[in-house]
Amino acid sequence: MFGRKGNKAGRQHPAGGEALRLVKVTKSYGEADSAVTALDGVTLSLPAGTFTAVMGPSGSGKSTLLQCAAGLDRPDNGIVMVDGTEMTGGTEAELTKFRRGRIGFVFQQYNLLPTLNVLQNTVLPLKLAGRRVNRAHAREVLQRVGLGDRVSHRPDQLSGGQRQRVAIARALVTEPSVVFADEPTGALDTRSAREVLRLLQEAVRVHGRTVVMVTHDPVAASYADSVLFLADGRLAGRMDRPTADAVAERMAHLGDEYATDTTTPAYATPAGV
């Protein structure tokens, strides 16, 4: 089961390999006349072992970008490659099989199964993929996210922050090439949000995973190694080693000057201008 095609590179990525590549990905919704272009030829490449935040105003296409990149939606045109293998849109079953070997998810609404306890939720992706369930490993991952003593609890017995940490453990247990996080802190208080972001950071820095996080929160984005800005379905810039203030500043001006500047601006102005 582990030797599946396209996965044989192993699950540890030395920095430098390419975890995710998008080539001219376009996606629009609706019929011809009233069609809305959500993604307009997005091309990007993310090296393995990086933590990238994707930011943009609402309607900029960031959720669509995540869904297309993660194989939850099919792009109209363009190529999506995960871990060197091209994602070919076939049936949902084929996409699912592609995803579950390579991609982990963390959602704003956790999406844990209410009838399963913490440990069962964590190992569910392995069971669904027919892979061997290593309980010791799953417990170790849960320990890492600080839930070692909660393995028999069910989601409704946990706080929002704890649920999100279960979701992170579930995303990491399959040792995926890329973890996609969609507003992972959107429903959390500041402290829980910080813990969740630290865990994502740790997954990248200590365990060499690749994380792509969609967010609208400059503070959340500042935990990433770099930020990609998106406006009107196009990439509108990139910022390395972001700070919350700098991201907020850039976001405030994204509407009027996107796609012109791809260098890091001088960030002297505080957030909220």
Place this chain on the structure above:
Amino acid sequence: MFSLALHSIRKRPGRFAATLLAAFLGATIIMTFNSMHDTAGAAGVDKVSSESLSTAAAVVGGYGSLLVFFAIASTLTVNVRQRESEMDLLRSAGATPAQLKRMVVVEAAVVALLGAALAIVPAMLAGNALLDLFKDSGQVKDSVDHSFGPIALSSGIDITLLAAVGAAFLAVRRATKAHDKKPQRTRLRTISGYAALGLGVAMCLTTFAMGKDAGPEAMAPPAYGAIMLSVGFAVFSPRLLAAIVGKSGDLSLTAANLRHRTAQLSGVLMPLILFVGITTATLYMQAVENDHIKQSGIAKTIDDKQLETLNFVVVGIIAAFACVMLINTLYATTTYRGQEFGQQRLAGATPGQVLRTVGLESLILAATGIFFGTIAAIAGIVPFALARTDSMPEQGPGIWLAVAGTAVAATLVTSVATAHRRLRTPAVEAVALAA
């Protein structure tokens, strides 16, 4: 709230389809049988014919009303539960619980009236056909004409309306008080469950007290006993099933779902057990009776024939209602699980895996329902056979196989087909819909 109720019926007729069907079927049956009262009361009908007709009307009309109530209540409970978010929305927009109650009750009343109105013509035709049935078997003289009069009309409309309004009232009360009343309700359920089981056993045992060589009237106690046992089993079976699955140590999704969805499962198991229990019991008892008459070499009397006709009609009605309830409940609970299916898919389940889980769950459910229904039926059949023929029943498994097959097919097809439909929504949307 009145105009809101009418508006919601007009804009979303689909979700009232099950209630309308239940009201329509119920009103048809009530009107059909109560038109026998009208027919019996008409001028120039002889005494024997009149008595036959009145008995049939009284027997079927009585628990027919009860069935109508249960069926409408089941569809409305589901309807209200599915609209929880709509209710929350109205509540946050300033609707008081009383206003919500009024809205649901008015909706139910309108749908019930519509169902009753639609039932009038079919009930006239069915009444005619039923009268012909009685005539063919010689219970009623050929000269008697069918009449569809005030009794049929008023009882049909009144009972359907009353059942709908009462059921709506209960459904919405349960929905608004669901959170704080739980322990008490569970206790009440447990008590009524034990009561039903005790009563059922007592009735089945009563059959023995009727002594050897009892007449066909010995069918009544075990038949009601089987019904009571079915009701009792229906109360306890979800918990029993959860306990068995829990003990098995099975960690699969199917096992977890069966363990933690007791409330929803009981909604499915209730009609399933009633269907299997009552249908199997009645059909086998009639078969025992028929064989007994044949062996003793005497011709069937009018009473015998009437019993047979009634039994078949009863089984037909119960089967129809139980199926409507079963399919409605399964459809609703499966539709309700769209979000859960989405979560499974996001966790890496292929559509096929989701369908297989649903299929396996419904197979286990069907097996549980058939198991308990069969026990309830045997508890009625054996005492009757011993009392009537002094021997164990010798009928083959054919009837049981047909009943069990119907139960399995209805359960499996409804849930898998509904789940299949739900899977058409992309996983991300399915998850967001109810979130």
